[in-house]
Structure formats: C-alpha cells, structure tokens
C-alpha cells in the first residue's frame with residue numbers, strides 16, 4: 415500500500431513550524447478560525463522567512479470566512495489548499511474558486527448523512543476532510559468517530575477521484591487501527607501535541623507506525 419498522505423494541522427508557533435517542516439507530512443495546516451490554534455497570517459509570514467517549507471503544501475483552514483479574512487491570508491501567505499471547515503455552501507465555495515487557483519477541500523463532520531453531503535460538494539471541491547462531529551466545536555477536538563464508516567468515505571472519494579483525509583482524534587495509540595482501512599490521507603492535530611505544542615517525539619512515533627504499515631502491506 416502507498417503511504418497515506420499526512421497533514422499535521424494547527425501549527426501555532428515558529429517552533430511548531432520547525433518541527434513539522436522536518437516531518438514526513440505532505441501538508442501543514444494553519445487555523446484561521448476561532449480556536450486556541452488560531453494564528454495571524456502576518457506573524458506566520460515572518461516564520462516562513464526562517465523555515466523552508468517549499469517541500470510541503472500549506473493548508474489554510476477557515477470556518478465560514480469573510481472575504482476580508484480570506485484576502486488577508488491569501489495575500490500574505492503562499493497557500494496551496496483552502497480547507498473550508500464550517501457550514502460554507504456550494505455557492506460560497508464556487509465564489510472563492512473564481513479567484514483562488516489552488517486546491518479546495520471541504521471538511522464534513524461524520525454523521526448518517528455525510529455521504530449525501532459529499533455528493534452535494536463533489537463538483538466544486540478537490541477533496542474532503544472527514545472529521546468528528548462535536549457540539550459547539552468545528553474541529554481540533556481530539557475525538558475520533560466510528561471508523562467503520564471510513565471504507566464508505568474512501569470508496570466515495572475514489573469513485574469521484576477526490577482526495578479524502580480522515581481527521582478527528584487520531585493519535586499514536588489508535589493510528590494502527592485507522593491504517594487497517596488504508597485511508598488516502600490522515601489529518602492530525604491534538605494527537606501530535608504535548609502541552610499545546612507540537613511534539614517531535616509523538617510525530618516520530620506516529621510516522622514510524624505509518625511507515626511500518628506501508629512495509630507490512632508490501
């Protein structure tokens with residue numbers, strides 16, 4: 415099996431950025447929404463002068479952003495992917511795609527109608543992030559959902575040639591189980607943190623598990 419794509423999300427300091435820049439992750443996520451992980455694009459811009467992340471793709475995570483919020487991020491940072499993590503509509507996303515030439519993902523929360531929601535966005539987005547549904551929180555919850563649904567999400571994404579990341583409470587103790595479903599992508603935030611900081615040790619242990627799994631499946 416190919417190695418799943420990794421997205422390490424919620425970078426909130428220069429040190430976090432240094433740690434993830436030397437990781438195996440293909441994607442680095444920044445939060446521009448109400449969150450303890452929210453960052454200021456102008457500050458991130460100063461970090462990028464010190465850390466070379468040209469080998470990674472930069473993901474901007476938004477929750478129902480205003481046009482000004484989007485512009486502030488997109489004019490300051492070399493964003494490769496916009497991840498819409500709120501209740502943005504098809505039309506909202508279409509509007510952004512008129513000017514943004516990069517990749518767009520829609521985050522959807524796992525529930526009984528998620529596949530129907532995927533259908534409704536499939537013609538406008540390049541990929542999906544399936545996350546846990548927690549009352550009052552959009553993401554970064556550290557809580558996982560019932561992964562028996564993962565094969566349905568993978569099938570839908572393959573059939574529609576979309577990328578699909580599984581998010582929500584993935585950590586070093588449970589990633590082995592998630593890997594048995596062979597997801598195309600895995601998105602982690604809380605599970606690679608210690609005391610609100612990204613942990614190099616946790617990241618390395620997680621990457622070891624991911625690479626072990628790739629070797630076993632060969």
Ligand SMILES: O=C(O)c1ccccc1NCC(=O)[C@H](O)[C@H](O)COP(=O)(O)O
Nearest residue numbers: 423449552553554555556582583603604
């Ligand atoms: O991480 C946040 O604080 C956050 C806040 C608001 C919207 C989205 C957010 N995170 C988006 C992500 O892509 C996270 O990586 C994803 O939710 C998984 O987080 P976790 O359960 O902590 O691994």
